[in-house]
Amino acid sequence: MNQFIKKTLFIVLISVGFVACFSKTSKNNKIETPIEKGKILEKVVCKKDLTTNYALYLPSTYDSTKKYPIIFAFDSHANGLTPVELFKAEAEKYGYIVIGSNNSKNGTPWPTTNAYYNSMFTDACERFSVDLNRVYTAGFSGGSRVASTIAIQNGGIAGVVGFSAGFPNLNQPITNKFDFMGVCGTADFNYNEMSQLDKNLENIQFNHFLLTFNGKHEWPPQEIIPDIFYWLEFSSIRNKTSVSNNKIINEFIGKCESEINKYQEKSNIFGEYKIYLKLIRFLSGVSNVDIYKTKFAELGKTNAVQNELKSIEADNLKEQTLQGKYMNAMNSNDTKWWNAEVARINSLIKQNINERECLIYKRVLSFLSISAYSYSNSALKSGQMGQAQHFVTIYALVDPENSESAYFQAIIYANKSENKNSIKSLEDALKLGFNDVNRLQSDSNFSKLSSMPEFNHLIEKMKIKK
Structure with missing residues (x-):
């Protein structure tokens, strides 16, 4: 060097x-x-x-x-x-x-x-x-x-x-x-x-x-x-x-022990179990963890921990099943069905009657967001605007706060020569956080818009926001 x-x-x-x-x-x-x-x-x-x-x-x-x-x-x-x-x-x-x-x-x-x-x-x-x-x-x-x-x-x-x-x-x-x-x-x-x-x-x-x-x-x-x-x-x-640094080790142990005490006050055995696992994983080969291993093993035999581990496995299986169901529906079901289904999922999440189920559906929506992005992007690149519109609509439903669906919608409008609608969708993307000026300026889909004052005004707004 x-x-x-x-x-x-x-x-x-x-x-x-x-x-x-x-x-x-x-x-x-x-x-x-x-x-x-x-x-x-x-x-x-x-x-x-x-x-x-x-x-x-x-x-x-x-x-x-x-x-x-x-x-x-x-x-x-x-x-x-x-x-x-x-x-x-x-x-x-x-x-x-x-x-x-x-x-x-x-x-x-x-x-x-x-x-x-x-x-x-x-x-x-x-x-x-x-x-x-x-x-x-x-x-x-x-x-x-x-x-x-x-x-x-x-x-x-x-x-x-x-x-x-x-x-x-x-x-x-x-x-x-x-x-x-x-x-x-x-x-x-x-x-x-x-x-x-x-x-x-x-x-x-x-x-x-x-x-x-x-x-x-x-x-x-x-x-x-x-x-x-x-x-x-x-x-x-x-x-x-x-x-070895005893100051950092003791600082970490103290933090973990504080978390254990909080879980014990709430009679949260599984939370306590997870902190002992954390102590073992972090400190093995660094400090003596025998006492933590003993406590971890004891808690692992309790009904509370055993039942929680079984529930986690059941949740994983349910989530995988739902992902498969919705992936099949991505191509086969129309946007009317998706409107109703996403509304039902969001209602379940909002009610939060079952926290575990709520998290499953949040992850499913997140999974559908990345899936809809991939399908939309692929359709746009291959010039299949009809398919792209279907997937972009689903994308906006499952992840309404993501700027990418609005950007994709702008591309669809631009390819249909609906320039004003394209500008409107780009403005929506900006409101949702889109600020990649270089990407927008170099995107050939918007070449016909580049001479429009509205488009250049949008570019300037993005530069200021950035």
Whole structure:
């Protein structure tokens, strides 16, 4: 790695809170702009690959004479800023470098995605003092599969944090081992996939844990991020790439014991059972967990826990059956039927008579959203506008707050030369959060709209909103 900085210049830069990332001066003797510590940077361009850039957080305590763990994060829509902002506070606390890809997104071919990663990795190692024994990847949805694919195929990854999606389809055993933390909302359509992956990893002796939160298919709330960094810290201690830290261990145990006490006050045996499992998974190989294993085994024999585990299996089966039913209906049933069925599902969720059933139907709606997206996108790409309209209508019904259905509707109108309706749908998409100006401007479906004042006004509104 190139970290050769003249001593006097290094002292000056430290005093103003910057770290310079020189390898060598350029041919015309221009000195690189220093990277500010303790501040999120939205775009850092790779020095050797100008097509690749990333969001960055460098901890305020960064010192190039020391080695630092690093997380490479992948958002499904190439928004590298999202994970960097999410991880910032804990990265500052524990001293992690965080990089979020601004290029990798769903639909990008693996060789291209891998090239993005390699460029970021090379750039990071040249700019910063990286601990190569503590390189981690993380990602959301398709970005989670990217994170795990890098670990599985490339190797050299100590751990993966997979948000809302598991591993890619594999035709061979995993030879590059790494620790894995899955993170998933209880209303996420991939919840069952993540639960099954957690079981499978137990069978192949991975260090693993599934962390859940109340939410759908989305990046998690800030309050669960500390657990992710506990996991990374303990993973490093377990793998002997950092020294044991009793302060952090005791802090984590204290937090878990507090949660156990709350569950005991509510006579929630299954909640207590899950916290003991958490203690075992996090601290095995880090601290003595015998007492937790004993308590976990005792609770596992109770009727309350046994009945809950059986109910979970029954819920999984019911959800799979419903997914199959609705997938068949996607092509065969008209929009009138879908209107009535979605209204019935939403009514069940609103009544919330049965919390478990409520979560099942929330996950089913989330599953139908991604399915309708896929069907709509495929029909649009093949020019089958009639089919596309059918699927886009279903998409808007099952996920009315998603801007993508309005964007797809705009494409359909544009292809029918209904320009005013197309503009109206784009305005709807903007209200729902759509702000991808580059995508809109480069979309050939809207070429006939580009000369319209309304279209250009919409572009300007998006730029302001962004």
